[in-house]
Structures are given as C-alpha cells and as structure tokens.
C-alpha cells in the first residue's frame with residue numbers, strides 16, 4: 377500500500393515564519409496562491425508583466441518580477457509553463473537562490489528530463505495535484521480538496537518533505553490524501569495519463585462518438601447530449617461509486633451492450649498503442665519532440681487547437697451549454 381498523508385500527519389507551523397513565492401499566476405499558480413493565503417501563509421507572487429500580473433494585484437497580492445520574488449522568499453513554487461521554466465530558471469531563479477531555500481515543482485518534467493539542474497544546497501520537492509487548477513481552487517473553497525502526489529528530489533535541509541507536506545496541507549490536498557512518489561513516477565504517469573486517457577484519449581473518444589452519430593444522419597444536438605454531455609454524468613457515477621457502481625446505475629440493456637461492445641471498439645490494438653505512447657514518454661522521445669516543437673514556436677500545437685475550436689462539435693456544444701446554463 378502506498379504511503380498516504382492526511383491532515384493529521386502534517387504540521388503547518390513549519391511555514392509560520394516563511395515567505396512563499398508563487399511563480400506564475402496562471403491555472404495552478406492562482407489556485408495555490410489563493411488557497412495558501414486563506415490558510416494563513418504569507419504569499420507573494422512573481423510573474424512577468426501582463427494579464428496575470430494585473431489579476432494578482434487586483435486580487436490583493438504583492439506582485440514582483442520573478443527575480444525579485446525569489447530574492448524575497450524562503451520557499452518558491454515554480455508554477456510557470458513547463459516549457460518556460462528552464463529559461464526563467466537560468467535567467468531569474470538560479471541567480472537568486474540562497475542556501476536552504478525550498479523549491480517546489482507541480483510537475484516533474486524539467487527535473488526528470490534534465491532540463492533544470494538545481495544547485496546542491498537547496499531542497500527540491502514536488503507537489504503534483506491530480507486535478508486541473510480550477511478544481512484545486514473550487515474544492516478548497518468547498519472545504520475539501522483534490523488528491524496530490526509528493527516527492528523529494530533533494531533534501532538539503534533535512535526538512536524537505538515536512539515543508540512540502542505543509543504546503544500541500546495549506547492547499548487542502550491532505551484533506552483528501554497525498555501519496556508519496558518519485559519525480560520519475562509522477563512525470564511519467566502524468567504524461568502517460570494525459571495523453572492516453574485524460575486529454576488525448578478522452579477527447580478523441582468523445583469526438584469519434586459524436587461524429588459517428590452525425591455521419592449516420594442523426595441530429596448533432598442529439599449526438600452531443602448522448603456522446604459528450606452525458607459522458608460527464610456517467611463519469612460522475614464512476615467517480616462516486618466505481619466502475620461496478622456505474623454499471624449498476626445504468627440500465628441492464630446498457631450494462632450488457634457496454635460490456636460486450638466496449639472491448640470490441642476499444643480493443644487490444646488500442647491498448648498496444650497506449651503502451652507505445654507510454655514507451656515514448658519513458659524513453660524521453662516525447663519530451664524531445666515537445667521541446668523542439670516549442671522552440672519552433674509551437675505552430676503545430678496552435679494549428680491542432682484551432683482545428684478543435686473550429687469543429688462542428690464545438691459549435692453545437694457551445695450553443696447547448698449556453699442553453700442548459702440559462703433558465
């Protein structure tokens with residue numbers, strides 16, 4: 377059984393005289409900063425000038441450049457985009473690090489693939505929420521949290537894990553459960569998970585499910601309700617009650633059809649491809665491809681995003697979501 381930390385195992389007081397700099401005020405950064413401030417931790421923000429900077433100010437934070445925030449902090453949470461971290465690290469973070477500081481990542485990418493090499497005299501830890509930033513904040517406000525992983529890459533002070541767990545607690549993660557892992561396990565499973573299932577696999581499955589019905593001549597609105605909107609509600613059943621609970625919460629007809637046809641559609645070939653994709657993560661091929669793509673200006677990423685934005689399913693979805701929200 378994995379080692380799991382809960383609120384009762386963690387002492388927040390280790391943060392009481394510390395200043396935590398949240399670097400980046402985006403999807404994760406904003407959620408972490410608001411959560412930790414609500415937990416009574418002294419937070420400052422380090423970010424470049426722009427929308428995030430203005431928003432952080434509006435929301436009442438002291439906001440600085442990344443360099444200045446690192447200078448003023450004891451603990452830094454590096455919540456910048458993965459592909460931006462290496463250059464900001466060498467230009468603004470590394471020159472301002474001091475002995476005994478604690479450096480937190482929310483994803484192990486740059487450490488696992490060797491793109492950032494921290495000095496020996498700081499702690500380097502990982503607190504990886506297993507949730508999108510919106511849930512990190514929404515769940516905290518609800519009085520609960522999301523699960524997260526914690527790992528120690530470097531323990532210079534002897535307090536690396538304790539400090540990381542305190543930051544996790546201040547974010548509400550230990551209300552749910554924080555599992556101890558390694559940078560390698562977090563990085564690889566996170567990438568494999570988002571590619572095969574959460575982002576890649578799911579999107580493609582929903583899109584094909586929608587398209588097959590539309591191509592057969594059914595109304596796109598009906599296809600959207602069936603293949604996409606209801607997918608959320610079925611996922612909620614799985615989330616609350618498990619796979620068996622979901623199966624017992626749908627009709628007997630759906631249960632039989634699903635259990636027999638599912639493995640025909642998502643077959644062993646798909647599983648083989650999932651293994652291939654996982655191998656490309658593990659051997660560093662995906663990381664190299666993404667770094668190169670990014671260095672060329674992420675043109676392919678922008679083009680692929682545009683294709684999704686302009687697809688029929690998105691137009692239908694936007695209308696229906698608006699309709700369902702009002703009234």
Ligand SMILES: NC(=O)C1=CN([C@@H]2O[C@H](COP(=O)(O)OP(=O)(O)OC[C@H]3O[C@@H](n4cnc5c(N)ncnc54)[C@H](O)[C@@H]3O)[C@@H](O)[C@H]2O)C=CC1
Nearest residue numbers: 400401402403404423424428455456457460482483508509
């Ligand atoms: N998005 C999510 O829900 C999750 C993200 N993570 C990890 O969290 C980290 C942050 O990711 P996101 O929150 O998605 O990033 P983001 O793209 O939402 O936010 C980036 C922030 O960094 C700032 N920024 C960008 N370039 C900068 C620069 N050169 N100098 C100073 N500030 C700069 C932006 O203004 C923005 O405030 C990544 O390591 C990611 O893998 C982990 C779990 C989930």
Ligand SMILES: CC(=O)[C@](C)(O)C(=O)O
Nearest residue numbers: 505506507508566570574
């Ligand atoms: C939201 C999350 O955990 C992801 C999918 O791994 C990410 O945004 O990188």
Ligand SMILES: [Mg+2]
Nearest residue numbers: 505506507566
């Ligand atoms: Mg993730």
Ligand SMILES: [Mg+2]
Nearest residue numbers: 483566567570
């Ligand atoms: Mg990820």
